[in-house]
Amino acid sequence: MSALQERPPCPRPPGAPRWVALFHRPARADSWTVGAESPYRAPVLYAVGNMTRTLRARGDEVTVALWGPKDGAWHLFDTPDAAETPVPATPSGQPASAPAEPAGLTERMTGRRHQVLLAGLSKAGLHALGPEDDEAVRALADRLDEPTVRRVAHWLSVAGR
Numbered sequence: 410m411s412a413l414q415e416r417p418p419c420p421r422p423p424g425a426p427r428w429v430a431l432f433h434r435p436a437r438a439d440s441w442t443v444g445a446e447s448p449y450r451a452p453v454l455y456a457v458g459n460m461t462r463t464l465r466a467r468g469d470e471v472t473v474a475l476w477g478p479k480d481g482a483w484h485l486f487d488t489p490d491a492a493e494t495p496v497p498a499t500p501s502g503q504p505a506s507a508p509a510e511p512a513g514l515t516e517r518m519t520g521r522r523h524q525v526l527l528a529g530l531s532k533a534g535l536h537a538l539g540p541e542d543d544e545a546v547r548a549l550a551d552r553l554d555e556p557t558v559r560r561v562a563h564w565l566s567v568a569g570r
Contacts, residue, residue: 419474419485422446426478428453432460433472441474450477522550522558529562533569 419441422429429446430453445456457473464471475486526546530538538546550558 419476421483421485422476426476426481426483428478429476430454430457430460431474431476432464433474434464435470435472444473453477518555519550522553522555523547525558525562526550526565529565532562532566 419431419433422431422443427446427448428450430444431441432444433441444460445453447453453475457475461471461473476483477486478484523546526549527538530546535542549561553561
Protein backbone atom coordinates (compact mmCIF):
# COMPACT_ATOMS: atom_id res chain seq x y z
CA MET A 410 0.00 0.00 0.00
CA SER A 411 1.48 3.38 -0.96
CA ALA A 412 1.76 6.36 1.36
CA LEU A 413 -0.86 8.08 -0.78
CA GLN A 414 -3.46 5.43 0.13
CA GLU A 415 -2.57 5.34 3.85
CA ARG A 416 -2.95 9.04 4.55
CA PRO A 417 -6.21 10.53 5.84
CA PRO A 418 -8.33 12.37 3.25
CA CYS A 419 -6.65 15.64 2.36
CA PRO A 420 -8.63 18.67 1.19
CA ARG A 421 -7.64 20.40 -2.01
CA PRO A 422 -6.13 23.85 -1.33
CA PRO A 423 -8.27 26.83 -2.36
CA GLY A 424 -7.34 29.17 -5.16
CA ALA A 425 -5.33 28.76 -8.33
CA PRO A 426 -3.07 25.70 -8.64
CA ARG A 427 0.43 26.20 -7.19
CA TRP A 428 2.75 24.00 -5.14
CA VAL A 429 1.36 23.50 -1.63
CA ALA A 430 2.52 21.16 1.13
CA LEU A 431 -0.15 20.24 3.68
CA PHE A 432 0.81 18.63 6.99
CA HIS A 433 -1.36 16.40 9.16
CA ARG A 434 -0.38 15.35 12.67
CA PRO A 435 -2.57 12.60 14.16
CA ALA A 436 -2.27 14.18 17.60
CA ARG A 437 -4.20 17.22 16.31
CA ALA A 438 -7.61 15.86 15.36
CA ASP A 439 -8.50 15.71 11.69
CA SER A 440 -6.88 18.96 10.57
CA TRP A 441 -4.49 19.70 7.74
CA THR A 442 -2.29 22.82 7.88
CA VAL A 443 -0.37 24.53 5.10
CA GLY A 444 3.35 24.10 5.73
CA ALA A 445 4.70 25.68 2.55
CA GLU A 446 3.46 27.10 -0.72
CA SER A 447 5.14 28.55 -3.76
CA PRO A 448 4.70 28.82 -7.51
CA TYR A 449 7.82 26.61 -7.72
CA ARG A 450 8.17 23.00 -6.60
CA ALA A 451 11.80 23.03 -5.32
CA PRO A 452 11.32 25.43 -2.37
CA VAL A 453 8.22 23.52 -1.24
CA LEU A 454 10.05 20.18 -1.34
CA TYR A 455 12.97 21.73 0.56
CA ALA A 456 10.59 23.02 3.23
CA VAL A 457 8.83 19.64 3.42
CA GLY A 458 12.13 17.88 4.09
CA ASN A 459 13.17 20.30 6.83
CA MET A 460 9.76 20.43 8.53
CA THR A 461 9.34 16.66 8.41
CA ARG A 462 12.78 16.06 9.95
CA THR A 463 12.10 18.67 12.64
CA LEU A 464 8.71 17.23 13.60
CA ARG A 465 10.03 13.67 13.67
CA ALA A 466 13.04 14.74 15.72
CA ARG A 467 10.54 16.02 18.30
CA GLY A 468 8.85 12.62 18.29
CA ASP A 469 5.77 13.75 16.35
CA GLU A 470 4.17 11.65 13.65
CA VAL A 471 3.43 13.60 10.50
CA THR A 472 1.74 12.98 7.17
CA VAL A 473 2.48 15.23 4.20
CA ALA A 474 0.38 15.87 1.12
CA LEU A 475 1.92 17.66 -1.84
CA TRP A 476 -0.52 19.45 -4.14
CA GLY A 477 0.59 21.04 -7.36
CA PRO A 478 -0.43 22.05 -10.85
CA LYS A 479 -0.80 19.43 -13.57
CA ASP A 480 -2.36 20.32 -16.91
CA GLY A 481 -3.65 23.57 -15.39
CA ALA A 482 -5.55 21.87 -12.55
CA TRP A 483 -4.83 20.71 -9.00
CA HIS A 484 -3.12 17.32 -8.64
CA LEU A 485 -2.18 15.41 -5.48
CA PHE A 486 1.40 14.14 -5.87
CA ASP A 487 2.95 11.28 -3.94
CA THR A 488 5.53 12.56 -1.41
CA PRO A 489 8.59 10.54 -0.46
CA ASP A 490 8.96 9.77 3.23
CA ALA A 491 11.89 11.88 4.49
CA ALA A 492 12.92 9.14 6.92
CA GLU A 493 13.01 6.55 4.15
CA THR A 494 14.64 8.71 1.48
CA PRO A 495 18.12 7.33 0.80
CA VAL A 496 21.00 9.70 1.55
CA PRO A 497 22.83 10.46 -1.70
CA ALA A 498 26.38 9.20 -1.97
CA THR A 499 29.28 11.59 -2.44
CA PRO A 500 31.74 11.06 -5.30
CA SER A 501 34.03 9.18 -2.89
CA GLY A 502 31.27 6.59 -2.38
CA GLN A 503 30.59 7.61 1.23
CA PRO A 504 27.04 8.73 2.11
CA ALA A 505 26.62 12.46 2.39
CA SER A 506 25.73 13.77 5.85
CA ALA A 507 22.65 15.66 4.62
CA PRO A 508 20.81 16.27 1.39
CA ALA A 509 22.21 19.23 -0.53
CA GLU A 510 20.26 22.47 -0.50
CA PRO A 511 19.52 24.16 -3.80
CA ALA A 512 22.58 26.29 -4.62
CA GLY A 513 20.59 29.46 -5.34
CA LEU A 514 18.65 29.22 -2.09
CA THR A 515 21.83 28.64 -0.07
CA GLU A 516 23.56 31.65 -1.63
CA ARG A 517 20.51 33.86 -1.18
CA MET A 518 20.04 32.93 2.48
CA THR A 519 23.76 33.41 3.24
CA GLY A 520 23.62 36.81 1.52
CA ARG A 521 20.54 37.71 3.52
CA ARG A 522 22.17 36.73 6.84
CA HIS A 523 25.26 38.76 5.81
CA GLN A 524 23.09 41.84 5.15
CA VAL A 525 21.28 41.46 8.48
CA LEU A 526 24.59 41.31 10.35
CA LEU A 527 25.98 44.33 8.48
CA ALA A 528 22.81 46.30 9.28
CA GLY A 529 23.17 45.39 12.96
CA LEU A 530 26.80 46.48 12.99
CA SER A 531 25.82 49.75 11.29
CA LYS A 532 23.17 50.42 13.94
CA ALA A 533 25.79 49.75 16.59
CA GLY A 534 27.93 52.51 15.05
CA LEU A 535 30.45 50.34 13.20
CA HIS A 536 30.38 51.70 9.67
CA ALA A 537 33.96 51.40 8.41
CA LEU A 538 34.67 47.70 8.29
CA GLY A 539 37.99 46.38 7.04
CA PRO A 540 38.62 43.17 5.07
CA GLU A 541 39.15 41.16 8.27
CA ASP A 542 35.82 42.41 9.65
CA ASP A 543 34.03 41.52 6.43
CA GLU A 544 35.56 38.03 6.53
CA ALA A 545 34.37 37.60 10.14
CA VAL A 546 30.83 38.67 9.17
CA ARG A 547 30.86 36.22 6.25
CA ALA A 548 32.02 33.40 8.57
CA LEU A 549 29.15 34.17 10.96
CA ALA A 550 26.63 34.33 8.11
CA ASP A 551 27.83 30.93 6.84
CA ARG A 552 27.63 29.22 10.22
CA LEU A 553 24.59 30.73 11.96
CA ASP A 554 20.95 30.08 11.21
CA GLU A 555 18.46 32.86 10.44
CA PRO A 556 16.93 33.25 13.94
CA THR A 557 20.38 33.42 15.58
CA VAL A 558 21.59 36.04 13.09
CA ARG A 559 18.49 38.12 13.75
CA ARG A 560 19.07 37.88 17.50
CA VAL A 561 22.71 38.99 17.16
CA ALA A 562 21.63 41.90 14.92
CA HIS A 563 19.03 42.87 17.54
CA TRP A 564 21.70 42.91 20.26
CA LEU A 565 23.91 45.11 18.08
CA SER A 566 21.10 47.55 17.35
CA VAL A 567 20.19 47.79 21.05
CA ALA A 568 23.87 48.36 21.90
CA GLY A 569 24.00 51.24 19.39
CA ARG A 570 21.14 53.19 20.99
